[in-house]
Amino acid sequence: MRKFAFAALLVFLGGAFLPGFARDASASIALEKCTLCHGKPEFRKLLVDGQIRDLFVTGDTLAGSVHAKKVCADCHFDVSEIPHREHPKRVTCTHCHFKGNHEGAPQSDNVLAYFDSIHGQAIARGNTKAPLCQDCHGSHRILKAKDPGSKVARVNVAETCGKCHMEIYAQFKTSIHGVALAKGVAEVPSCTGCHGEHRIYSRKDPKSSVYATHVSEKCSSCHSSVKIMGKFGIETEQVATYKESFHGVANQFGSRTVANCSSCHGVHDIRPPDDPLSMVNPKNVPKTCGKCHPGANPNFAVGKIHVDAKNKESGIIYWTAAFFKWLTIGTMLALVAHIFLDMYGRTKRLRGER
Amino acid sequence: MSRADLAAGKVIRMSLLFRIQHLILTVLLTLLAITGFALMYHENSLARWIIEFEGGVHNRGIVHRVAAVLLMANLVYHVFYMLLSREGKPELRQLFIVRQDIDDFLQSLRYNLGMSKEYPRFGKYGYKEKFQYWGASIGILLISFTGIMLWAEEFSMRFFPKFILDLALIIHGYQGLLGFVLLYLWHIYNVHLHPSSFPMNPSWITGKVSVEWLREEHPLEYEKLKEEGLL
Numbered sequence: 001m002r003k004f005a006f007a008a009l010l011v012f013l014g015g016a017f018l019p020g021f022a023r024d025a026s027a028s029i030a031l032e033k034c035t036l037c038h039g040k041p042e043f044r045k046l047l048v049d050g051q052i053r054d055l056f057v058t059g060d061t062l063a064g065s066v067h068a069k070k071v072c073a074d075c076h077f078d079v080s081e082i083p084h085r086e087h088p089k090r091v092t093c094t095h096c097h098f099k100g101n102h103e104g105a106p107q108s109d110n111v112l113a114y115f116d117s118i119h120g121q122a123i124a125r126g127n128t129k130a131p132l133c134q135d136c137h138g139s140h141r142i143l144k145a146k147d148p149g150s151k152v153a154r155v156n157v158a159e160t161c162g163k164c165h166m167e168i169y170a171q172f173k174t175s176i177h178g179v180a181l182a183k184g185v186a187e188v189p190s191c192t193g194c195h196g197e198h199r200i201y202s203r204k205d206p207k208s209s210v211y212a213t214h215v216s217e218k219c220s221s222c223h224s225s226v227k228i229m230g231k232f233g234i235e236t237e238q239v240a241t242y243k244e245s246f247h248g249v250a251n252q253f254g255s256r257t258v259a260n261c262s263s264c265h266g267v268h269d270i271r272p273p274d275d276p277l278s279m280v281n282p283k284n285v286p287k288t289c290g291k292c293h294p295g296a297n298p299n300f301a302v303g304k305i306h307v308d309a310k311n312k313e314s315g316i317i318y319w320t321a322a323f324f325k326w327l328t329i330g331t332m333l334a335l336v337a338h339i340f341l342d343m344y345g346r347t348k349r350l351r352g353e354r
Numbered sequence: 355m356s357r358a359d360l361a362a363g364k365v366i367r368m369s370l371l372f373r374i375q376h377l378i379l380t381v382l383l384t385l386l387a388i389t390g391f392a393l394m395y396h397e398n399s400l401a402r403w404i405i406e407f408e409g410g411v412h413n414r415g416i417v418h419r420v421a422a423v424l425l426m427a428n429l430v431y432h433v434f435y436m437l438l439s440r441e442g443k444p445e446l447r448q449l450f451i452v453r454q455d456i457d458d459f460l461q462s463l464r465y466n467l468g469m470s471k472e473y474p475r476f477g478k479y480g481y482k483e484k485f486q487y488w489g490a491s492i493g494i495l496l497i498s499f500t501g502i503m504l505w506a507e508e509f510s511m512r513f514f515p516k517f518i519l520d521l522a523l524i525i526h527g528y529q530g531l532l533g534f535v536l537l538y539l540w541h542i543y544n545v546h547l548h549p550s551s552f553p554m555n556p557s558w559i560t561g562k563v564s565v566e567w568l569r570e571e572h573p574l575e576y577e578k579l580k581e582e583g584l585l
Contacts, residue, residue: 249411253396253410255410296508301516303516309520317521327528331536332539335536335539335540339539341467342466344466349473
């Protein structure tokens with residue numbers, strides 16, 4: 001009886017290689033085979049560095065994930081022998097996830113974007129610590145990014161990035177963006193909000209969304225929106241006033257050394273100005289400005305930094321600008337009037353002579 | 355006045371040194387206006403083109419500052435020349451604003467409006483020339499203060515709070531605009547495009563004007579030269 005069952009199994013397995021034929025049957029069998037060992041809760045491995053690697057997998061492991069209909073061998077296709085003679089390789093997601101695939105995997109170029117990114121480039125250079133798809137998206141419990149339970153969901157992605165970028169994660173968690181994220185504010189950016197998702201580049205790479213000349217554009221994508229900022233009582237004129245300032249103009253014309261938003265407000269540690277730890281707290285302004293302007297003193301904190309000469313709230317600056325505007329207009333009118341009077345008088349004089 | 359000049363009916367109005375100073379002033383002010391307004395109106399596409407042409411904002415700043423230093427040097431030289439030289443001293447005396455200038459201005463207004471038949475009779479420099487001269491000189495002096503303040507921003511901020519520098523920036527820009535308007539509207543019209551000299555008064559190149567022009571536009575100077583036997 002057992003012999004017969006084995007023969008039947010072989011027939012079914014053979015069928016598995018013919019596309020579209022008896023697929024479900026073969027799948028369940030493959031899963032059963034794996035769970036013979038992996039289904040035991042104590043099935044784990046002690047690694048050389050002392051860490052324990054849990055190898056426990058059951059039929060429910062993929063349930064609920066985007067790969068619920070897949071089976072072990074769909075991804076671990078290099079496993080052909082039990083027990084495995086060779087250490088199974090890390091899963092290659094690009095086996096299915098490429099544009100034009102026939103597997104029904106999402107049709108996107110994200111994988112190409114990833115390979116161009118700093119993470120993908122590090123992998124290409126042979127850095128084994130650099131993240132592959134599964135390091136961010138998870139391995140068996142992969143959910144859609146929109147799903148709040150996903151490791152790459154906006155609310156979770158900082159923690160996911162923080163697995164490697166620990167110090168930055170610690171800074172971010174106490175920053176205004178990090179605190180708001182923890183409170184569940186829907187508009188606040190997490191790591192990917194500024195750095196991008198698959199297209200993450202070094203900040204020194206001109207392709208990066210946080211490159212010196214792109215930072216202000218990135219911040220202003222939210223901070224110039226009255227709709228978003230209005231909810232939190234934050235002014236939006238900062239974007240326009242920066243663009244009008246010496247810093248902003250130089251930045252728009254490609255200067256990489258001139259101050260951008262993050263030079264003064266911080267990067268991952270952005271805090272509101274009334275926070276004593278904020279780089280733009282009046283007490284810290286001399287130090288912040290002093291990074292570029294040696295010898296900066298408390299004078300740097302006297303008066304508004306983001307000044308709008310067209311806004312009445314700017315006080316004396318608004319009134320001086322208005323005074324000069326009308327002085328110039330008045331002078332121009334007076335001069336033009338004088339010119340026309342002179343021409344009129346002169347024609348009269350010439351006529352008289354004639 | 356040389357014999358050849360007199361035979362051709364010409365009188366010298368600007369000596370070579372003044373012509374050189376005038377030319378330097380023209381070139382530098384134009385350069386300063388181009389580089390300055392490109393920054394002031396940096397959102398304008400022409401301004402963007404100018405900044406790119408000058409090699410970016412950094413180089414634009416260098417051009418602007420070099421021109422400014424030369425302009426200040428030109429002004430300092432001019433002040434010393436007017437105060438100390440044999441040619442400058444009498445010129446300066448003729449440039450002082452006196453009661454007569456105000457009367458002349460009012461008289462010309464009355465005349466142009468048809469309230470009087472007498473057109474004022476000017477000396478070598480009428481109220482229009484004096485207004486331009488002092489306007490340009492004092493203007494350059496004032497704009498230099500705000501300019502230096504903004505140039506040496508780290509130094510100025512040792513003494514002044516930030517809003518004073520914001521103010522300096524506003525004043526510098528608008529004063530530049532005002533000066534530009536005065537020069538390119540008023541001066542160009544009064545000196546060059548004016549019907550008496552159209553299309554231009556050649557004295558800024560040749561230094562000479564015609565005797566008829568002098569008699570017509572600056573009769574007192576004409577009579578003075580005649581009395582001195584120079585004509």
